């Protein structure tokens with residue numbers, strides 16, 4: 068166990084040292100309402116290329132909404148979101164450009180049940196990127212191998228376990244060769260036995276230098292992988308810090324309370 | 333995955349599986365378990381078996397054992413067995429009209445050819461190695477009708493109609509060429525043609541140009557063939573019987589699915605004009621009985637059309653049936669759409685798929701699959717509802733069956749022809765329903781599904 072941690076630590080430092088200063092996501096003064104309900108309040112957030120960010124916070128604090136604003140699954144009313152130089156506005160072209168660079172993994176997997184695992188993975192490359200089928204399949208197989216389920220390629224999603232499904236979802240998102248990966252509670256719908264296999268896949272991805280925004284309650288993962296932990300409450304970013312600081316010496320009492328609750332069980 | 337061993341502890345040895353106890357398998361086991369599991373269950377089984385026996389024997393006695401198979405008139409039948417047995421000669425004498433209406437006897441082969449063409453058109457859908465099934469299915473619905481229209485109607489085809497017929501024939505050739513090529517060589521038709529012409533290594537643009545030229549050439553050849561092909565004209569007033577029923581319900585079924593999909597999508601559209609138009613159409617046609625719509629189209633439509641413009645009565649009935657079926661299908665499809673979780677749309681959007689891509693590739697296949705039982709139920713309903721056209725004077729199979737009893741020779745012979753029609757309907761509807769169950773099983777990708 069300790070030797071794995073050490074390896075990860077080394078990898079993390081290697082990536083951290085090479086981390087560019089390119090700002091890949093820039094969010095400023097982001098405000099969003101659901102009807103009269105103010106979900107996101109003046110969010111400012113800059114993400115650098117290769118950075119791994121874990122977002123945590125109590126239920127309903129707006130974590131999902133925040134990361135869904137990045138690929139325009141939710142529309143914001145005020146403020147700017149710039150992803151890899153492309154501003155997110157109502158220009159459909161910009162939205163499409165951003166979506167093809169941002170992969171997303173959902174809590175409920177959201178695989179397409181009528182398509183095989185392989186077809187799930189090749190769909191977007193073929194129809195969005197216009198990649199030839201053979202090339203898309205080769206790419207998909209290589210990514211399925213990376214998440215360690217190449218043998219399931221011909222099965223249908225509902226014939227797999229939850230952990231396998233979530234790994235397919237990760238491979239599917241990676242098939243678009245995204246620059247950024249968004250994860251919305253990827254392990255919350257899984258049985259404890261399967262959480263590890265999904266987290267392993269994510270750790271590996273992190274080692275390869277992928278920019279990641281991960282909403283999760285897996286504090287172990289945050290500690291091991293994150294460059295920065297963000298704590299949200301009631302639509303605001305309360306606190307953000309590197310994991311050592313965040314878990315060791317949180318500044319705000321709200322953060323302390325949250326940590327005490329989440330680490331208690 | 334076996335790293336738990338490194339943790340130490342007592343090793344876990346799973347027990348080997350044993351075969352199931354003998355009396356729960358096999359026919360006897362099944363019967364013991366399901367039919368005679370308790371005294372009351374056994375009693376129910378026996379009573380049920382007795383009722384089934386009595387009913388079936390009564391029907392067989394009437395329809396087979398006591399029936400008359402050779403007679404010149406109903407009188408003769410009655411003299412022979414009275415009412416204890418069926419009088420089939422009347423049905424046999426009228427069988428041509430029951431199947432084909434008043435279609436000229438020497439032209440009936442055309443109807444058979446028309447349906448044979450359809451069967452041949454869809455056979456490739458069941459060949460396992462054929463890949464282009466979607467394209468073949470689409471041409472069967474969209475292109476086959478032009479060829480069928482000429483088989484059934486005949487006469488002098490104008491330029492546009494000729495081109496459509498030619499396209500239909502070219503398509504049919506394509507379907508079979510594709511089916512054979514894909515079954516035996518695995519290559520698509522396009523690839524085969526390109527290789528044959530030796531241009532498979534040219535640029536994609538060139539290849540596309542060549543394929544277009546080949547398609548045009550096929551069309552031209554077919555057009556020339558069509559111009560040499562003349563069949564005598566048979567007006568729709570002579571169409572009838574089971575043939576007419578198949579034409580009306582076939583067109584209704586083929587039309588209702590695509591237009592129902594569009595209406596359902598329109599009803600969920602963000603643009604108010606489209607949405608309101610779709611809602612109005614659906615609600616209007618759903619709130620009125622089919623028979624009323626048929627009457628409206630039959631009697632009132634001519635009043636609105638300019639003088640001299642005559643719309644064929646069969647066409648009016650078909651349009652009425654199509655619109656009615658489309659409105660119902662729209663609601664079925666909408667039900668299917670509602671069952672698709674939001675996550676499917678979100679995953680598709682997040683991958684960058686557009687609205688139509690999401691609809692065609694992700695949403696519709698799932699919505700249609702969920703709704704197969706209801707969709708086929710609707711088809712069956714429509715198939716049976718077409719009997720209503722007999723009320724506006726079209727001689728569909730039911731009306732033809734009634735005509736038997738009005739023939740002076742077979743006066744009063746109603747039960748037998750209706751019985752025959754019942755059997756005919758049952759066979760068709762039961763086949764459809766079985767096919768739908770089959771399809772559902774084949775398309776099941778759930779946890780216990782295929783593979």
Ligand SMILES: Nc1ncnc2c1ncn2[C@@H]1O[C@H](COP(=O)(O)OP(=O)(O)OP(=O)(O)O)[C@@H](O)[C@H]1O
Nearest residue numbers: 101102104106124125126127128129130131132133
């Ligand atoms: N489509 C919506 N319409 C109205 N309110 C919504 C909608 N989606 C989310 N909300 C509300 O916005 C708030 C923030 O939701 P969000 O899903 O971002 O929270 P979260 O931090 O991800 O919580 P959880 O940990 O439960 O996933 C919640 O109070 C939720 O009820």
Ligand SMILES: [Mg+2]
Nearest residue numbers: 130131132252
């Ligand atoms: Mg959430």
